[in-house]
Amino acid sequence: MAVPTITGLSPSSGTTAGGNPVVITGTNFHTPAVTSVTFDGNSAVFTINSDSRITATAPTHAAGSATVTVTVTNASGSATTRYSYGSGLTLSPTQGPTGGGTIVDIYGADLAGANAVLFGSTAARSFTQLSATHLRAVSPVGGGGVHAVVAAGGSTSSPGYFYYLPAPFTSRISPTAGPLAGGTAVTITGVNLFTTNAVAFGGVPATSFAVVSDSQVTAVSPAGAVAGAVQVKVTTAGGVTVGLSFSYDNPPTVSGLSPVSGSAGGGDTVTISGTDLAHTETVAFGGIPARFGVINSNTVAAVTPPSPVGPADVAVTTSGGTATNPGAFSYQSPPGG
Numbered sequence: 001m002a003v004p005t006i007t008g009l010s011p012s013s014g015t016t017a018g019g020n021p022v023v024i025t026g027t028n029f030h031t032p033a034v035t036s037v038t039f040d041g042n043s044a045v046f047t048i049n050s051d052s053r054i055t056a057t058a059p060t061h062a063a064g065s066a067t068v069t070v071t072v073t074n075a076s077g078s079a080t081t082r083y084s085y086g087s088g089l090t091l092s093p094t095q096g097p098t099g100g101g102t103i104v105d106i107y108g109a110d111l112a113g114a115n116a117v118l119f120g121s122t123a124a125r126s127f128t129q130l131s132a133t134h135l136r137a138v139s140p141v142g143g144g145g146v147h148a149v150v151a152a153g154g155s156t157s158s159p160g161y162f163y164y165l166p167a168p169f170t171s172r173i174s175p176t177a178g179p180l181a182g183g184t185a186v187t188i189t190g191v192n193l194f195t196t197n198a199v200a201f202g203g204v205p206a207t208s209f210a211v212v213s214d215s216q217v218t219a220v221s222p223a224g225a226v227a228g229a230v231q232v233k234v235t236t237a238g239g240v241t242v243g244l245s246f247s248y249d250n251p252p253t254v255s256g257l258s259p260v261s262g263s264a265g266g267g268d269t270v271t272i273s274g275t276d277l278a279h280t281e282t283v284a285f286g287g288i289p290a291r292f293g294v295i296n297s298n299t300v301a302a303v304t305p306p307s308p309v310g311p312a313d314v315a316v317t318t319s320g321g322t323a324t325n326p327g328a329f330s331y332q333s334p335p336g337g
Helices: none
Strands: 005-010 013-015 021-027 034-039 046-050 053-057 064-072 078-086 090-092 095-097 103-107 116-119 126-131 134-138 145-152 160-165 169-174 177-179 185-191 198-201 208-213 216-220 228-236 239-249 253-258 261-263 269-275 280-285 291-296 299-303 310-318 321-332
Touching: 005 064, 005 078, 013 160, 021 064, 021 078, 034 046, 034 053, 046 208, 090 160, 103 145, 169 228, 169 239, 185 228, 185 239, 253 310, 253 321, 269 310, 280 291, 280 299
Parallel strands: 013 078, 095 160, 177 239, 261 321
Antiparallel strands: 005 021, 021 053, 034 064, 046 053, 064 078, 090 103, 103 134, 116 145, 126 134, 145 160, 169 185, 185 216, 198 228, 208 216, 228 239, 253 269, 269 299, 280 310, 291 299, 310 321
16 A cells, blocks of 8 residues: 655644644545544544545644644555644634635634725625624635635734635435335435535435545435435535435335246246335345336336245335235146146
8 A cells, every 4th residue: 555645735824723624635545544634643633535635624733833644554654744823813614615605703812903804805795893802704705725814904913714615516316215214325426525514305314424535425314204205405514415316115015916826937927016116126036036127106027036836925125115925926836847
């Protein structure tokens, strides 16, 4: 496994209060083999976005220079670079969407004389003076990346830093359906997902979720209220993505077979009737998988596999569960057998 390298930090400096995102670019970060990111030995919360990118949250630190170290597994080594801590403005939150509109609390030693708040060169949509050390501003529209934030007219000279994040997009969810009881593990793919902070199914928070990379999030579906399709929303620091749907399915039922018997050699076409069969995933006769095709939500056609003579259970598994009819199909000896 190759030794990692660091080629850049963005931003390369921040306030002593920490809390701001720092994008570390480099090589050989070996998703997910990075074991730690530290600032002068102080552990940072981090997300591996790709083999060449990590997003870490700077911890608190005294003013001065700090060594940033990225360590990977299997004794491959580590990579280091420098990050500068300084006194100045502290922002909360330190990131938001490029469309602006984020409410940002700004703290500093003496902000009583502030007459404007600038994000880069753009004035905040609005700001409020809450105290001599506390301003509250609304971020303007901004390009992606890090922008210095200053309070014009205040006595604090060092800026804070606000990270404009690109809007997220999702392109696919797999699987697209699951049982009404919830518990389905789904994978959501897209772009700009590394700051995902919530996943919801029809407005109900996912039971759990995890950011795998900048292009993939996994989540576990919560229980659904009623059967049917719901919208899946992924919320990141850069915005909310919509357009994906997930279908909650009732458990299937099997009410009849036609015919109810066939040759032990298999090859008979059997029509299976029931309910909630639209998302059928498997059909089995006596535990043996059968080829099948979904005709509609109430009908599935299957071709019997070979099986010993005698009764066989028929099981139909859908995204909503499994319906089993014990001994519903009878295998018979072929003529002359």
